[in-house]
Amino acid sequence: MNPQDIVSGRYRIERHIGRGGMQDVYLAYDMLLDSNIALKTPQPGQPDKRFKSSAKISARVNHHNVAKTLDYIEEDSRLFLIEEFVDGENLENTLKTFGAIDPHLAARVFLHVSKGVAASHHAGVVHRDLKPSNIIVEHGVNLHELKITDFGIATLTEEVFDEAAREGDITRSTSGTIRGALPYMAPEMMFRQPGEHPGASVDIWSLGAMMFQILTGKVPFGVYLQAAVNVQNKNREPWPNFMTSNPQYKTLAQQLQSLVEECLQYNVADRPTADEIVKNISDLCFIGVDRKVGDVSNLIQNGYSGFIEGDDGITTFFSRESIYGPKSSAPRGSRVCYSSFPGSPRDRGHPIIMIE
Numbered sequence: 001m002n003p004q005d006i007v008s009g010r011y012r013i014e015r016h017i018g019r020g021g022m023q024d025v026y027l028a029y030d031m032l033l034d035s036n037i038a039l040k041t042p043q044p045g046q047p048d049k050r051f052k053s054s055a056k057i058s059a060r061v062n063h064h065n066v067a068k069t070l071d072y073i074e075e076d077s078r079l080f081l082i083e084e085f086v087d088g089e090n091l092e093n094t095l096k097t098f099g100a101i102d103p104h105l106a107a108r109v110f111l112h113v114s115k116g117v118a119a120s121h122h123a124g125v126v127h128r129d130l131k132p133s134n135i136i137v138e139h140g141v142n143l144h145e146l147k148i149t150d151f152g153i154a155t156l157t158e159e160v161f162d163e164a165a166r167e168g169d170i171t172r173s174t175s176g177t178i179r180g181a182l183p184y185m186a187p188e189m190m191f192r193q194p195g196e197h198p199g200a201s202v203d204i205w206s207l208g209a210m211m212f213q214i215l216t217g218k219v220p221f222g223v224y225l226q227a228a229v230n231v232q233n234k235n236r237e238p239w240p241n242f243m244t245s246n247p248q249y250k251t252l253a254q255q256l257q258s259l260v261e262e263c264l265q266y267n268v269a270d271r272p273t274a275d276e277i278v279k280n281i282s283d284l285c286f287i288g289v290d291r292k293v294g295d296v297s298n299l300i301q302n303g304y305s306g307f308i309e310g311d312d313g314i315t316t317f318f319s320r321e322s323i324y325g326p327k328s329s330a331p332r333g334s335r336v337c338y339s340s341f342p343g344s345p346r347d348r349g350h351p352i353i354m355i356e
Contacts (some may be wrong), residue, residue, distance in 0.1 A: 001026060001041070007080055008073045011039055019043075020150070027085065037070060038149075040081040051079050058151040060123035065116030067136065067149045086147045088139055091210075092132035098141075098337070100217035102324035102351040103243075103252040104287040105143060110211050110256070111281045112146040117207060118274035120151060121200045127151055130206035131184045132213070141291040141337045141355075182227040183219040184209040187266055190228050201268040207277065208263025215256060216240050217326070220264065234266070242326050248350070249324055255284055287351065289339040292316075296334040303329055308336060308349055316340050318349035325353055 001024075005013040011028040014036075018025035028039040042051045055072035062068065071082035091109075095101075101109070113135060120127060127134075129150060138145035182190070186205035188198040212220040220237050221230040230236065243253040259280055265271050272280070294310035305319040318338065320329055330336055330352065338349040 007039065008075055011037065011080075011082065013039065023081075028082075030082075036085040036087075038067070038083040038085045040083060042079055051081070055081050057125055061120045061125050061151055062123075063116055063119035065112045065147055066119060066151060067147045069151065083149070084147070086136040086145075086149070088136045088145065090133045091135040091137050091146075094137055094143070095132055095214065095217075097356050098353060099355070100240075100242075100325045100353070101214050102353050103215065103249050103256050104339075104351050105291070105353075106211065106214045107252065107256060107281055107284055107286040108288060109137075109143055109146065109214060110207075110259070111278065113148065113210070114207060114274055114277040114281060116146075116148045117203050118278050120148075121203070121274050125151060126200050127203050127206075128189070129181050130203055130210065131181060132210060133180065135210075141293055144290075179224055182225075183213075183221060183223050185227070185231075186268075187231050188268060190231060198268075200274070201271050204263050204271045204274065204277070207274075208260045211256065211260050211263070212237070215243065215253070215260070236264075240326065242324070242328070246321065246324065246328075248321050252284065252286055287339060289341070291337050291339055293335070293337055293355070296330045296332050296336060299332055303331075306330070306332070307346065308338060308352075310340070314340070315346055316349040317343065317346040318352055322350040322352045323354070324351055327354060330354055 001013050003013055003015055007013070007028070010030060010032050012031055014027040014029055016024065017027045023040045023042050026039045028037050030037050052072065055069060058069040067086055068084040069081065070084060073080040073082065117127070117130070127148065127150070130148070134148060134150045136147050136149055137143050184206040186198065186202040189202050192198060209220050216237065216239065218237050219227070221227040221235070239257055243257070244250045259277065262270070262272050263277070292310050292312060294308040294316070297307050297309040297315070299306035303320070305317065308316045308318055310316060316338065323330055335355050336352050337355050338352040340347045340349055
């Protein structure tokens with residue numbers, strides 16, 4: 001499709017913005033409602049019937065943390081799915097900037113994603129391909145606005161997994177969709193037999209795998225075939241010491257670790273529901289204050305504390321105890337993300353994470 005093409009007399013193509021394992025995604029303009037939307041169309045070879053079925057199923061889900069399916073169109077032998085356009089970037093790219101995210105911000109992300117998953121499960125919709133690249137977050141560092149995408153092709157995704165299972169070992173598939181999903185894929189999906197249809201518990205495992213990555217900066221079982229081998233052998237990355245060695249983060253970090261451990265149980269009956277995850281995170285105490293970005297401009301007390309020159313022009317004091325991550329100090333010139341609280345003579349920064 002080309003810019004300025006019109007679909008269904010209503011949606012004007014602006015530009016191509018993405019390509020997944022099964023679909024192309026375009027930014028389009030809804031000339032009737034005067035708004036931008038995401039227009040998705042299956043790539044050649046994808047089953048049309050499944051694409052239509054996915055559209056109908058995903059339309060059941062209506063939640064702030066899920067990109068809404070708005071319309072389905074068949075025109076000139078082509079299929080189109082119209083979805084809410086979310087102005088932001090996917091979480092996979094954001095994580096490359098952050099590395100490990102502190103427990104306070106991680107808890108907020110975990111809560112929002114869990115709410116979206118809970119809403120979908122209430123509607124009888126299982127995503128089956130939850131991963132950071134399928135979560136869109138707002139630009140910047142706050143991560144307040146977050147939406148899960150691609151519920152609109154959940155049935156299509158299931159078909160790809162079914163076909164791979166019929167052909168043999170799903171973990172050795174060359175499908176880009178399957179290879180990208182493996183680091184977050186539940187064992188009952190990896191090693192399923194033809195005719196087996198794992199349920200909502202697969203999304204819970206994926207939630208746990210994502211949260212492990214967000215908190216530590218590493219996927220729990222590795223990538224591609226390595227992930228399958230490690231899941232089968234129950235060989236997982238250990239929790240890094242930096243999560244609990246700092247008293248400022250220890251309690252919340254341990255609470256989140258416990259939730260992740262519950263999600264990554266091999267026995268599906270031992271995993272919590274999405275509703276239970278939402279309740280458990282909601283019971284935690286974590287900081288929800290807006291984040292800022294700045295540079296460490298000066299260090300004092302032999303590097304134990306210092307000052308951040310924020311991009312907003314405000315100078316903030318910080319101590320090394322507020323730094324989260326594998327590095328326990330922030331050298332002068334370091335780029336950091338932080339929250340700021342009133343103080344005298346300078347505001348106090350906490351939590352602090354180093355970013356790229």
